[in-house]
Every structure is written in C-alpha cells, then in structure tokens.
Amino acid sequence: MSENESYEQSTVSVIGLGQMGTRLAQAFLTAGYTTTVWNRSAAKADALVAQGAVHAASVEAAVATSPLVVVCLPDYTTVSDLLGPVAPRLSGRVLVNLTSGTPEEAASMAAWAAGHGADYLDGAAMSGTRLVGRPEALFVFSGSPEAFASHRPVLASLGNPVHLGADPALAPVYDTALFGMAWGALAGFYHAVALAGSAGVDPAAFAAVATEHMPFVTSLMADHSRQIKNGHFPDDDGTVEVHAAAMEHLVDTSRARGLGTDVPELIGSLLDRAVATGHGSSGIAGVIETITKGERNA
Ligand SMILES: NC(=O)c1ccc[n+]([C@@H]2O[C@H](COP(=O)([O-])OP(=O)(O)OC[C@H]3O[C@@H](n4cnc5c(N)ncnc54)[C@H](OP(=O)(O)O)[C@@H]3O)[C@@H](O)[C@H]2O)c1
Structure with missing residues (x-):
C-alpha cells in the first residue's frame, strides 16, 4: 500500500485481539459495523472473520482501512512500538486507545497522535470482558470531544460510552480510581463472606x-x-x-x-x-x- 493510497472499507479497525480486543471486535460486528481486525498471532482473527470481520494483512492496512482505529494491547509501549512505523497513516483518523496505562502515558500518546494529524481518545473498559456489548458495560473516554461526538454511535456498540472531558489523562485517572473503589468494595465483600461463613452462612x-x-x-x-x-x-x-x-x-x-x-x-x-x-x-x-x-x- 503506497503512502498516497487512501481507501476506507471499514467503519472501525481493532488492533490487538486478546481477551478484551476480541470482545470489542465482536461487539462492533454484532452492532452491524464493518470491522477490520489485526493481531500479532493471526489465528486469533479466525473466529472473528467467521463472524464477518475483515482480516488486515498488516498493522498499516488495519489503520488505513478505517476512520476509527481502536487499539487494545498490554501496555502503551507496545502501542507505540506497533503504531510508530505506520504513524503517517493515522493522519485524519481517530485513534481510540483502550489499553490500560497512566495519565502521563495518555497525555503523551495524545500529543504524539496530534503530531501525526490524528484525533485521540483514551479509554478504559470498566466492566471486564463479560459485559462488553451490553448497555450496562461502562466505557470511559477522554480526549477530543469532536472525535467522541462523531464516533459515539459506533462506540456505543461496546456498551455505555461516557466522555469525561477533553483532557486525555482523565480516562486513566477514572480507570484507576474506579478500579480501587471496586476493590475496596470487593475486599469488604470477601471479608464479609468469610465472617458469615464462619457462622455457617x-x-x-x-x-x-x-x-x-x-x-x-x-x-x-x-x-x-x-x-x-x-x-x-x-x-x-x-x-x-x-x-x-x-x-x-x-x-x-x-x-x-x-x-x-x-x-x-x-x-x-x-x-x-x-x-x-x-x-x-x-x-x-x-x-x-x-x-x-x-x-x-x-
Ligand atoms: N481482560 C480484561 O478483563 C480487561 C479489562 C479491562 C481492561 N483491560 C485492558 O485491555 C488491555 C488488553 O488486555 P487483554 O486482557 O485483552 O490482554 P491479553 O488477552 O493478554 O491480550 C494481549 C494482546 O496484545 C497482543 N500483544 C502482546 N504483545 C504484543 C506485541 N509485542 N506486539 C503485538 N501485539 C502484542 C497479544 O497478541 P498475541 O495474541 O499475538 O499474543 C494480544 O492480542 C490491557 O491493557 C488490559 O489492562 C483488560
């Protein structure tokens, strides 16, 4: 694919088909959106292709084929390593990063994306994998309000998309804050189950x-x-x-x-x-x- 070649076949591309990325791609497909997928181990795309996904031959092809590019990888370093070589292809697109990280990493990736002419939304899946695609699955996003507004209907296939504000760092702030809050409640619950269990409950x-x-x-x-x-x-x-x-x-x-x-x-x-x-x-x-x-x- 040459630098000037520009064709868009899909509504959304998903890069990284681990536990979460696979569920994201499934949700887009279920909602009826044309979805392109790419994963390092190509075999993980097979089940999605059987559901109608297009399998991109490369990260570059996955980026070039959709106006909305969703990445879900283990960490921001992996995202940078994968997208760095194809950065010029991001120009004019919206990059949505659902990889977990820190507020500083989100801010720096937003600046990097802007430097390559892309709009950026940082995001976090707050309901694990099991609820993805259902209306109660909370997804938080922060970054470009315009990008969120134009792609909201597609992002709504994932669940309940909430835009927190223009500062890209807000999504990881909420992500870690809500994670800690959920653990506070669950730790209390596990202790309570043990105490009740000691009384035979x-x-x-x-x-x-x-x-x-x-x-x-x-x-x-x-x-x-x-x-x-x-x-x-x-x-x-x-x-x-x-x-x-x-x-x-x-x-x-x-x-x-x-x-x-x-x-x-x-x-x-x-x-x-x-x-x-x-x-x-x-x-x-x-x-x-x-x-x-x-x-x-x-
Ligand atoms: N799973 C959850 O319940 C959950 C919930 C909320 C947030 N998240 C976040 O979502 C992100 C992904 O989590 P996950 O559970 O989907 O992880 P996962 O199941 O371990 O999948 C990791 C994905 O990253 C790919 N990958 C790893 N190293 C790579 C590299 N160097 N180059 C290219 N691809 C690479 C893997 O490709 P291969 O298939 O080739 O190994 C796989 O597609 C994480 O940031 C996690 O914190 C996950």
Missing part, C-alpha cells in the same frame, strides 16, 4: 442479603460527595469515632474466629488516623481530609 445466601444492602451504601456517595465539596461533614451517618470503634469490633470478632484481619485493620487504621488528627467528631466522610492531606499521627 452459605456465600450465595449472604451475597443475596449483601446486594440488598448496597443501594444504601451507594446512596451515601452523592450525599458525601456534596459534603466533601462543601468541606462540611455532618454526623448524620455516625462520627468517625463511632465507626472506628465499630471497626475494632469487626477486627476482634474476625480474630476470635481465626480469620485474617487485613481488610478491617486497613480501614481501621484510616479511621484511627482520622481520629488522631482531630476528625473524630466529624461525619465519616471527614476521612477525606486524612486522605487528601496525607495526615500522619505525630
């Missing part, structure tokens, strides 16, 4: 009751985010001191049953630090001060 039975409890927990987020914005922490949901004492009961009960206490001790240490730095009588969202100021006990 079946994990599925516990999960059913825990799921009923979650709407209350998520309802606190809107209210507490307002408190954080205002810098005012009423004790409507209990004080830091009261919760610190309750967390100690959880540690003691867990220890008495021979369970690991890593999870409640971690939360307990945050609450204790908040008490020690003068936030004991604040509402629980007051721990934000301990986190943001990195406050330490004297």
